[in-house]
Amino acid sequence: MLSMNRLFTAFALGAVAAHAQTKPLPKNGGLTDERPTYSSPAEAQYKLVEPKLRTKWTEQPTENPWPEYPRPQLKRDNWLSLNGVWELQEAKANDTDAPFGKTLNQRVLVPYCLESGISGVALQLQNVWYRREFEVPSSFDAGVVLHFAAVDYRSTVYLNGKEIGSHTGGYDKFHFDVSDVVKKDGKNELVVFVNDPSDSEVVPVGKQRVEPSHIFYTPCSGIWQTVSIESVPKGEYVTAIQLRAAADGKVNATISTSTPDSSSSVTVKFLQPNGTDVIYTTQGKANQPFQFSVDFQPELWSPAAPNLYNFTVEVGSDVAQSYTGFRTVERKEIDGVQRFVLNGKPIFQFGPLDQGYWPDGLHSPPSYEAMVFDIKYLKDLGMNFIRKHIKVEPDLYYHAADTLGIILMQDMPALPLVAPNEAEQKEFERQLDIMVNSHLSFPSILTFVIYNEGWGQLDSSPEIQIAPRLYDALAGHQLINAVTGWNDYAKLRLNISVGDYHDNHHYSSPQCGTPFYSRASIQYDRSRIGFQGEFGGVGVNTTIDHLWKDDVAIAAIDNTYEIDENLDAWNYRALRVIEELREQTERYDCNGGVYTQTTDVEGEVNGFLTYDRAVDHTDAEKWKAAIQALYDTFNTKVANGTEGAAIVNTNADGTGAAMRAVPTLVALILSAIFAAVTL
Secondary structure, three states: OOOOHHHHHHHHHHHHHHHHOOOOOOOOOEOOOOOOOOOOHHHOOOOOOOEOOOOOOOOOOOOOOOOOOOOOOOEOOOEEEOOEEEEEEEOOOOOOOOOOOOOOOEEEEEOOOOOOOOOOOOOOOOEEEEEEEEEOOOOOOOEEEEEEOOEEOEEEEEEOOEEEEEEEOOOOOEEEEOOOOOOOOOEEEEEEEEEOOHHHOOOOOOOEOOOOEOOEEOOOOEEOOOEEEEEEOOOOOEEEEEEEEOOOOEEEEEEEEOOOOOOOEEEEEEEOOOOOOEEEEEEEEOOOOEEEEOOOOOOEEOOOOEOOEEEEEEEOOEEEEEEEOEOOEEEEEEOOEEEEEEOOEEOOEEEEEEOOOEOOOEOOOOOHHHHHHHHHHHHHOOOOEEEEOOOOOOHHHHHHHHHHOOEEEEEOOOOOOOOOOHHHHHHHHHHHHHHHHOOOOOOOEEEEEEEEOOOOOOOOOOHHHHHHHHHHHHOOOOEEEEEEOOOOHHHHHHOOOOOOEEEEEOOOOOOOOOOOOOOOOOOOOOOOEEEEEEEEOEEEOOOHHHOOOOHHHHHOHHHOOEEEOOHHHHHHHHHHHHHHHHHHHHHOOOOEEEEEOOEOEOOEOOOOEOOOOOOEOOOHHHHHHHHHHHHHHHHHHHHHOOOOOOOOOOOOOOOOHHHHHOOHHHHHHHHHHHHHHHO
């Protein structure tokens, strides 16, 4: 079943060549260059393009894929999914000649990336037109809102021949009130223009690349999350719910509405867990923060007990449903060491680097069941944590993490590996603010990451200015990992510790809170939480049956940090580095680790699971024991106390010790001086 690496690579390349015949494989999710063609646009049909690797969820219904309500934290009952088969046609850049009333020449399954096999397109298309018709249900007796959960990257939306708005950004949801444009008694024509430069421009792309290579993957363009319409009151209605509930029952809330200048009365009602009885009611004002304390003793949220409370928000005649979990996260000094503390208890966070890629859907999980499979698998193996790596998932992913009980560290999708200019940096920060503000209410997200390994990070340390702004938004509800891995310029050059974590990346062995380190990480900074942001990455050969069948990807397998010949060797080596992490936890100041990674991805073969989620590499019982040993060692270490240098305690707002030692104004001045010197 398993083979030596060089023999294996030769075999795999031969297998791919047999599939490709005389043509090279395209840089997308299709196995071959063959695509269906039709004599006229009217005859075009949706057809799955055979992906380079299938999963058991590849075959999806075309009538209503992803039927689940897409916004679990702002839910209404009267809605309609617009997912399904749409018309598609390649367009010119900045095309304004919208194809109203015209049948387009291709078909695409929404919501799947254009480059994916499930989409039925499997091509890199930088500019496209989407088109479909729909009818409004008779139950929509008032206003109508059109929702897009995510479109990569720039989109312009037209309804019934009228431009209703545009949006920039590939990872955030957006909506338009179409009450005055939509037809209640007939067909509506929805047309969307999409432009996606992927990494040909300096925009947030994560790991997407026009030319995928090893750790960089096939891009995702177009509509890749759910499209829907929803019935709302004709007047004012709720557009966003931010609610942060702490372990002591104190709650910070902001309820935004369709009338931003309004200060209408807001009523919040908490419901009995698993019931409908109201157990607490309070009021506030719309479009402004308000605080309250519940008068019941809340059951707290944690990975061991993921207790959630449903609540409703009423503004005028609008009633929206949501939920929250009561919990408090802190960075706190315990016996001279900075610790990650959840609900008053130090916690060791351990779990994988999670890319969130799929061989058949790319960025788009093939189904909700498939998406949740990954979380359940990791939880069953004993992990309490996932680092969601430079990708943002559908809201339903975070709801699943909240429900199942697993801690999330959410990355900001990175820029390409180039320094942004002033406008590009401003846009990065705008999208970072949106990402944080639209996800801070999910109980499972306990940390946000600004930069990964210096990707698109200016050496003038903009994180010095970014972090205080994010802390203000978070109000102590999440921590910040300003620089995960490398290029901690603020500390290295200005001696300013930004964020709550000292985060080391090192393969394969960890260097977690230790007195040793390697470039481009820096010496352990005791004023922050010692954390292993990436390590492991041990790879294992597998058969062509479970590989991404792309010649370039397969040729890059040798670039994996370490390749083991068989599963016995892989389990030995991977568990060896896990044991090193345990030893460092026992001896030094380690508070958690991120093992690379959940699954194989394209040219990477270092996953717990193969890319198709069909083969589990782990010796499960040994892994469960090793992971439990991490927790046990940490708990013993904390219980017994440790000797460490005295350092300043963390403020209640979560700001870093050195960030406090150097006032913000001084930090900004130093940063500006350094930026000027480096120009």
